[in-house]
Amino acid sequence: MVLLGLSKLLCIFQCISLTFAILDPIDFLALQSIRKSLDDLPGSNYFSSWDFTSDPCNFGGVYCDGEKVIALNLGDPRAGSPGLTGRLDPAIGKLSNLAEFTVVPGRIFGTIPQTISQLNSLRFLAVSRNFISGEIPATLGQLKGLQTLDLSFNQLSGSIPPSIGTLPALSNVILGRNHLAGSVPQFVSQTLTRLDLKHNNLTGSLSPTSLPPSLQYLSLSWNRFEGPVDQLLTRLNRLNYLDLSLNQFTGVIPGSVFSFPITNLQLQRNGFTGPIQPGDQVSISTVDLSYNRLSGEISPMFSTVENLYLNNNRFTGQVPGSFVDRLLAANIQTLYLQHNFLTGIEINPTAEIPLSSSLCLQYNCMVPPVQTPCPLKAGMQKTRPTEQCAEWRG
Numbered sequence: 001m002v003l004l005g006l007s008k009l010l011c012i013f014q015c016i017s018l019t020f021a022i023l024d025p026i027d028f029l030a031l032q033s034i035r036k037s038l039d040d041l042p043g044s045n046y047f048s049s050w051d052f053t054s055d056p057c058n059f060g061g062v063y064c065d066g067e068k069v070i071a072l073n074l075g076d077p078r079a080g081s082p083g084l085t086g087r088l089d090p091a092i093g094k095l096s097n098l099a100e101f102t103v104v105p106g107r108i109f110g111t112i113p114q115t116i117s118q119l120n121s122l123r124f125l126a127v128s129r130n131f132i133s134g135e136i137p138a139t140l141g142q143l144k145g146l147q148t149l150d151l152s153f154n155q156l157s158g159s160i161p162p163s164i165g166t167l168p169a170l171s172n173v174i175l176g177r178n179h180l181a182g183s184v185p186q187f188v189s190q191t192l193t194r195l196d197l198k199h200n201n202l203t204g205s206l207s208p209t210s211l212p213p214s215l216q217y218l219s220l221s222w223n224r225f226e227g228p229v230d231q232l233l234t235r236l237n238r239l240n241y242l243d244l245s246l247n248q249f250t251g252v253i254p255g256s257v258f259s260f261p262i263t264n265l266q267l268q269r270n271g272f273t274g275p276i277q278p279g280d281q282v283s284i285s286t287v288d289l290s291y292n293r294l295s296g297e298i299s300p301m302f303s304t305v306e307n308l309y310l311n312n313n314r315f316t317g318q319v320p321g322s323f324v325d326r327l328l329a330a331n332i333q334t335l336y337l338q339h340n341f342l343t344g345i346e347i348n349p350t351a352e353i354p355l356s357s358s359l360c361l362q363y364n365c366m367v368p369p370v371q372t373p374c375p376l377k378a379g380m381q382k383t384r385p386t387e388q389c390a391e392w393r394g
Contacts, residue, residue: 023056024067026094031056031069033091038074041082041106046075068097070121075104084108088127093118105129105153112151117142126150128174136175138163150174152196160185160202176200176219186210198222198243208232219243221266230254245269245288253289258282258301268292268309278302289313290336298323298337307334311360311378319345319361330354338378339363341389365389 023031032052040047049060057064063071072095075084083106092101093115099122111134112127122143132154140146141163149164152174159182160175170189176198183204184197194217202220205227211218213235221243228251229244236242237256243266250271257265258278268288275296276289281304288309297317302308303326319337324347326332333356342364349369353359360374362382 022067023064023069026096027067027069028052028056030091030094031059031062033089034072034074037089038084038086038108041085043082044076044084044106046081046084063100065097069095070097071100072098073100073102073104075106077104082106083130088113088132090115092116095119097121100124102126103128103130107131109133111135112137114139116140119143120145122146123169124148127154129153131155133157135159136161136164136180140164141166143167145169147191148172148174151178153177156180159183160197162186173197184210187212190214193217195219206232208235211236213238215239217241220247221245223247225249227251233257236260242266253294255279258284258287260284276302298342303332306332308332309334309336310340311336312339315340315342316365318343321346327353327357327359330356332357334358336360336375337364338374341365341384343389345369 035047035050046060056062061073062069075081081104083104085107087110088108090113092113098119101122108130112132114137117137117139123145125146126148128150132151133156135158136151136156138161141161144167146167147169148171150172156178157180160180162185165185165187168189169191171191172194174194174196176196178200180200180202182202184202184206190212192212192214195211195215196219198219199222202223202225204225206225206229208231211232215236216238218236218239224247226248229249230252234254234256237260239260240262241264242262245266245268247270250273252274253267253272253276255277259280263285265284265287269291272292272294274294276294276299278299278301281301284305286307287305290309291312294313294315296315298310298315298320300320300322303320303322319342323335324345327335328351338360344366345361347369351370353370353372359372360378361368362374362378363384365384367383
């Protein structure tokens with residue numbers, strides 16, 4: 001009778017085994033630890049499917065290949081989900097076949113577990129818009145197959161480990177909106193297309209070979225970088241987005257930048273100097289060169305730009321007539337030329353500026369022939385003091 005009972009139990013177990021894939025015990029225990037360290041924020045029910053009496057490969061955000069977990073997406077990705085709270089458990093490093101690990105925006109705090117560096121199969125790591133603090137583990141440089149690293153919108157501090165730059169397969173590095181300091185490591189990956197380091201405390205200069213020519217998206221705004229970038233930018237001729245604003249870059253802006261396949265060029269609030277000479281008509285929709293030390297005459301090649309910000313520089317001479325033509329035809333939406341040393345613009349004082357267009361000419365070495373609304377920060381003075389204009393001409 002006892003043997004008969006055991007045989008029935010064995011049969012039942014085998015039947016269950018055929019119905020559900022048996023998850024590797026190490027992965028099973030790792031998922032249990034991860035669950036214990038995290039909770040749904042009010043309004044989220046992501047963990048409602050995590051019932052460990054059933055097959056974990058059917059849990060929300062868990063994807064398996066055979067008996068191993070290959071992807072873990074923590075949290076409900078739908079818009080409006082409040083996300084999760086808690087800490088990332090080091091047991092994540094036990095999921096030895098994990099290729100993708102993501103966390104939706106929420107209130108997860110603590111540090112990045114060092115054990116993630118054990119995930120040799122990891123290709124995609126995205127833990128953004130939470131409250132992760134501490135430093136980026138240098139051991140992430142062991143993840144030789146890593147293609148995407150997104151740790152943006154957290155509270156990370158310290159420097160970007162040089163080991164990150166040595167990863168050969170990187171295509172996306174997104175570390176913006178943290179408290180990172182120090183310099184940018186040299187990136188060796190020839191497949192890197194996106195580098196986003198905006199809103200940090202990064203410093204130093206960028207050597208001409210520090211970034212690969214494969215880059216298509218580069219955002220370094222709101223840091224404290226310095227030095228020239230003309231040789232570097234000349235190499236990065238595949239860029240379709242460039243934002244170097246709010247830094248301390250100096251030197252000239254190469255004319256080749258204006259022929260890049262780009263729609264938005266943000267170089268404002270730096271220390272760029274010299275004249276600007278595009279080689280051809282500029283097909284970029286928005287060009288912002290404001291608050292620099294640029295000089296010389298304004299090139300008529302810029303008249304094809306829809307939104308052009310050249311204010312707060314040292315430009316001289318007349319405004320090209322092609323600007324007036326395109327402005328009156330409503331082809332230019334924004335033309336900010338205030339706070340320069342411009343001496344004139346040929347426009348009929350009775351001309352009607354289209355309602356869809358904005359023109360600001362005040363605080364130059366001329367009396368603005370037309371009265372148009374200027375931004376409040378342009379000030380109230382219409383023209384420069386005569387002595388400033390005379391000194392500049394001299």
